[in-house]
Amino acid sequence: MYNFKEIEKKWQDFWDKDETYKVEEDDSKEKFYTLVEFPYPSGAGLHVGHVKGQTAVDVFARFKRLKGYNVLNSMGWDAFGLPAENFAIKNKKHPGIFTQENINNFRRQIKSFGPSFDWSREIDTTDPNYYKWTQWIFLQLFEMGLAYEKEAPINWCPSCKTGLANEEVVDGKCERCDSLVEQKNMKQWFLKITDYAEELITDLNDLNWPEYIKTSQKNWIGKSEGAEIDFSVKDSDIKIRVFTTRIDTIFGCTYVVIAPESKILLQLEYKIENKDELNEYLEKIKNKSDLERTDLNKDKSGVKIEGVKAINPFNNEEVDIFIADYVLASYGTGAVMAVPAHDERDFEFAKKYDLEIKTVITKEKDIDNSISCYTEDGHLLNSLEFTGMNSSQARSRMIEFGEGKGFVQRKINYKLRDWLFSRQRYWGEPIPIIKCSSCGNVPLEKSDLPLVLPEVENYEPSGNGESPLANIDSWVNVKCPKCGGDAKRETNTMPQWAGSSWYFLRYIDPKNQEELASAENLKKFMPVDIYFGGAEHTTVHLLYSRFWNKALCNKGIVPVSEPYKRRVQHGLILAEDGRKMSKRWGNVINPDDVISEYGADVMRLYIMFMGPYGDTSAWATSGINGISRFVNKVWNLTEKEITEDESDKETLNILHKTIKKVGEDIENISFHTAISQLMILLNHLSVKEKINKELVNIFAKLLSPFTPHLSEELFSLMGGIGSIFKSSWPEYSEDLIKDEKVKIAVQINGKLRDTLEVDFDSEESFVVELAKNSELVKRWIEGKDIIKIIFIKNKLLSIVIKQ
């Protein structure tokens, strides 16, 4: 019986002492940078989901090491965050204490399943030596004009008492605590991610990422190309600028709509005749929650502005102006031209308020067949000189025409908003800015970093938009570094996403005191060759960190514009009952328990065997038993007679097929099929009485990415010296993969009637003769005309007969 407890411990100790996974200084070897998302060290401990990602990166890293690469594979802690802070509030203890305890527990748990991380490079985002550089990067962004302060309506979570980025609001609720998010006007720090919107889209093209992640990111950034058109307000100099992607429908515009929060209203104010009615409406809107406002099913409402008319510059027609909350102030210009005949929303609104609907696009040329709303492209009607053109033609002609006259501008809009970057909480990186009444926002000097998070008495957020740091007068009140006058520190902290936006750079040179990482090392190791992680980061972390990397690249700090060459995401592991694992259901699988019952190798192998890596699958105790059987059977090979005698041809054939398939499958992240091939090989070997020593060695190597402890033990039993991971991946021989005999399928009119065993590469004439003599075939073709014979070497013979 395989004693996993003893053997796993033995090799884990060996790896620690041997520093087996330390990145080598050897420059002759090509680098390979494997990365897995570093965990937030929660109080709940390691989840099997973490194990899945960390095992996958480990399989890949070990494989690449054996393939001769100098592999960088490390681990760290994304340790700022709300749970630690909430713990601190409740227990009146520093969140760092709780965080350290959790980190220690996570480290122990991760080490207990034996992944090959270079622990000498471990990082922790809450360590001042780390966040010094997070702050430094902020200052670079500030210097580049990419970090700015602005008073704006922001997403505010009343329960977490902090502002949130757009990416942290899901269905109008706080991603963390599910409270309804409110809009609050506050002066806040933003990062100008929108400057990179275009690059963030186009550079996706060259990345080896799953298509669905690319589309998700594109959708999130939401590029749309169109034009801005100026409508002038009758009897005034005021212009209302609208954004549209469908300038081809301009002649169907029967009114203009302004968002309730739009600043244009102030300009128009002196002309408005129904101010009371408008104010009443605005008041009503204000009281609606964001969720209510964006509910698609809600009735559209609005109010006509009396006394003011807008003029369509294309035909000089006068149209009415409305304010309505179906138009968003935050997108485009905050105003739209309404074309009810060709836009669903405008159509709905026009129906409700009985407004004119004017058809200008038809599906078929010159035929007005539209009864309701037609939103597709088509041919123009009633559009003066543009009549008869198709939509796309009309769009470019109209833009040219309008640009010539000065009332149209080509414009690209993005849904992506700037990243709200300040949080009114304690447990985050302090923003390294001093606010001086005469000099404005003054950045700290590099030599003043890290700006260490000070001790406070009370970790509770004030709720009034100030972080707990604001209460420490001695920390807040400083002299302005520029003018020497009285000044105050910025008291907001950075969001949790900050530390994780660049951690992959720090692994490369984690102890560097002078730079975030040396240029030389960055050049050597960037980009990350393969990045494993979870689906929840498709549009948040992945987008933020690409942005930071791009900004740093523009500053000449990072040598590559895209940080992650290849991205692989894993599917969830559900509980045995098919539900999500949760304390509430009491169905959580704790890796500690699995390891003590079955061993680390069995857990790793099982998780990799559960199904396709990207798929969701449910934990099955019976399944893990099967893997346990497999591991014991592998061990039983050592009880056979180990010889130097050569293996038989069939064995070599299967062995070499396995070498080929396991290598290819690991490369393609098809771990479960790699393992099934290893099972096929084992099933073949299990019935033998004697077994070749070298064959055991090769088998151990093929298994080693999945079951490193077992493989080390086998390797050393077979006389290997040192770690198996310092050896090399076996090569396969094409000759040995070829089968000597092959089975050929014989089909008659497409139906399988017989299989013939023949020599490899047998000729058509030979196989046809053989088939014609087969009783099973004779039965079907006797007395029939053969119309056609299709022969594919080593595969099949298809005979077509006349019925």
Place this chain on the structure above:
RNA sequence: GCCGCGGUGGCGGAACUGGUAGACGCGCUGGACUUAAAAUCCAGUGAUAGCGAUAUCGUGGGAGUUCGAUUCUCCCCCGCGGCACCA
């Protein structure tokens, strides 16, 4: 609504550029070992009919292309994920 992915035995899932559907694992059935059980080992296992050789059906449904379709084309149904009043 839009975009993306998927639907294969009792279950997880295999199947290369169209070429023997169901690899591998689980489960189940029978047998060996055992006083017995567990563990282990051996054999079987898509459905239907047949003692069997074998035949027919079979990859969500319907049509099509083809000697041949899980794979390609069109239509439809269902499930999952993302986005969603973005003009």
